[in-house]
Amino acid sequence: MLPLSILSSGKALPAHRVTSAELDITLAKPSGYVEKRSGIRYRYHAGPDESQSALAARALDDALARGGIDASSIDLLLSAAGVQEQALPSTACRILDLAGLRPGTPGFDISASCVSFLVALEVAAGLLNAGAHRRIAIVASDLASRGIDWGCPEASLIFGDGAAAVVVERGDGTRGIESYRLQTFPEGKAYCEIRAGGTRRNPRVGVDAADFLFRMHGKRVFKLSASVLDGLLAGLLDDAHVTLDDIDTIVPHQASHLGMQHVAARLKVAPERVVDIYATHGNQVAASIPTALHEAFLTGRAQAGQRVMLVGTAAGLTVGGMIIRL
Template identity: 55%
Template sequence: MEVTSDSLDERFGRPRNHTFSRSGVRIRRFSVAGQSQSELAALALIDAMKNANIKGDSIDLLISACGVQEQALPSTACAINAHAGLPKGTPSFDVNASCLSFLMAVKLAATLLSVGTYRRIAVVSADQPSRGIDWSEPEASLIFGDGAAAVILEPGNSNQGVQSFLFKTYPEGRSLCEIRAGGTLCNPARGASDRDYLFRMNGKKVMKLALQNMPAFMEELLASKGMSVETMDLIIPHQASHLGMAHMSKRIGVDPSRIVDIYSTHGNQVAASIPTALHEALASGRLQPGKRALLIGTAAGLSIGGMVMDF
C-alpha cells in the first residue's frame, strides 16, 4: 500500500511537510498486514517469469538476495521457493551483503553460469523495513519503503553481462548501521531489549566514511578495459537517501540526468533498491540492448560495491 509523507505527518502529529523535508520521500510502499517477506519476493519472481515467458521448472537455482532475512533459520530462499511454486528439489540459498545483496548475488550467478554449473538462475531481492522501523528515530525510519524485484539470468555472449565488479568492506563502520538482535550475539537469553530488534544508524558517519573511500573505489572499479564514468550510459545507484544521492552525483562527477533516481517515489528499499531501479530503467526504455550501466551503492558493514554491466 502507498504511504505518503503527508500521511505520516498526520499519523505522528507533525507539521505538514515535516516528513518530506527530512526524508526527501513523497511516496513509499509498505506491505499489507499479514504479507510475509518471502510472499512479497515470490510475487516478484512469478512476475519476472511471466514477463519472460519462463516456467518454474526451467530455473536451475534460486538465490535470495535480501538485506534482512525473514527469520534466522531456515533461509529466506526456502520460503520463496515454496511460495513461488518451484519444483521440489530446486536448489535455493541466501546471499547477504545488506543493501548490496543483489549485486553480490548477480556476480555469483554470473560466475556459476560462466562455468556451466547452472543454465538459468533466478535472483530475488525483497525487504520489508516497515517491519523493523523505530519511529522514535526519524533518521532511521522516514527514508524507507518496502519492495521486491527479481531477475532471471542466463549465459550471454562476451559483449553482455558483467564487465567489471568490485566489492570492498571497511569494518570500522560496522556499527553505523545495525539491527543488534536476532542472532547469536544479542537475543532474549542474553538480555536483548525490544529496541535491539529495530534498525538504527548514524547516517552522517555512514556518508562521511563512504565518501572518503568512493573516489579510490571508483578508480579501481573502472580501471580495466579503459572504462570511465563518461563511458557509462546510465548510473543505477542504491537509493540510500536524498542527501546520499546528491553527494554521490557530485563525488563521481556525473550529470544527474544520467542517474536513475526513483528515491522520492520509493524510498530506500534496502537490497531491493538497485533491482527496482534497474526495472524502472528497463521499463522506461532508458536502458536498452547495447547500453552500458554502472550499478553502485553502499551497505551496512560498511561496504561499497559496484558493477558494470553491458546489456
C-alpha cells in the same frame, strides 16, 4: 568480461502506499515535515498479513511473465535480502515454497545488506560460467518497515518496502560483467545495525526490544562512505578499461535524497543519467538497486549493448559497484 545475460526483470510492491503527508499526521508533525526531512513523496509499507517471501515470489512471477520464461527452466534461486525473513531456515526456501518452481530447485541466501543484489549477480555469473547452472533467478526483497524505530527520524522516514527480481543465464558471451568491486570497512560495523536476531543478542544472552529495531549513525556512514567511494568508482572504471563517458546509465542504491544528490555531484554527470526512484519508493534496502534497474529497463534507459553502472553503500560498512554490458 564475465559473461552474463539478464533475460528479464520484475518487481512487486506492498498494497499500502504511505504518503509523507499521512506520516505527518501519524507522527504529530507539522505539515511538510516528513517530506522535507526524507525527500520522499510516498513509499510502500507491508501490512501485517503480507510477508517478505510472498512479495519476493510476486516479483519473480512478474519477471517470468515479462520475459515469457517457463518457471521450470530456473535451476537455482538466490535470495538477496538485506534482512532475512527469519534467522533459520533461509529466506530462499520460503520463497521457493511460493514461487512455483520445479520441486527440488535449490536456493540459498546471499546477505551483504543493501548491496546484496550486486553480490548475487557476481555469484550467479560465476556459477553459470562454471557450468554448475544454466538459468538462475535472483530475488531481492526487504520489509524495512518491520524494523523502523519511529522515534528516530534519521533511521525511520527514509525507508520503503519492496521486491525485485531478475532471471539470468550465461548467454553467448557478448554481454556480461566488465568489472566488479566490493570493499568492507569494519570500523563502520556499528553505524548501521539491527542487534538482535542472531547469536549476539537473544533471550539466552540478553536482549531488549529496541535491539530488534534498525539503528543508524547517518553522519558517520556518510563520512566513511564518502571517503572510500571515489576509490571504488575509479577502480571500477579502470578494471573495465572505460571512462565515465562510456557509461550510459548509473543505477545507485536509493539510500537517501542527500545520498542520491551526492552520487550525481561526485560523478559530475547529468541527472538524467542517474536512475532516481527514491521519491516514490524510498530506501528499499537490498531491493533498491534491482528495483531501480527494473525501472531503467522499463523506461528504455537500459538497453542491449549499453553499459550500466550499479553502485551502492551498505551496512558493514560495505561499498560495492559493478559495470555491466547489457
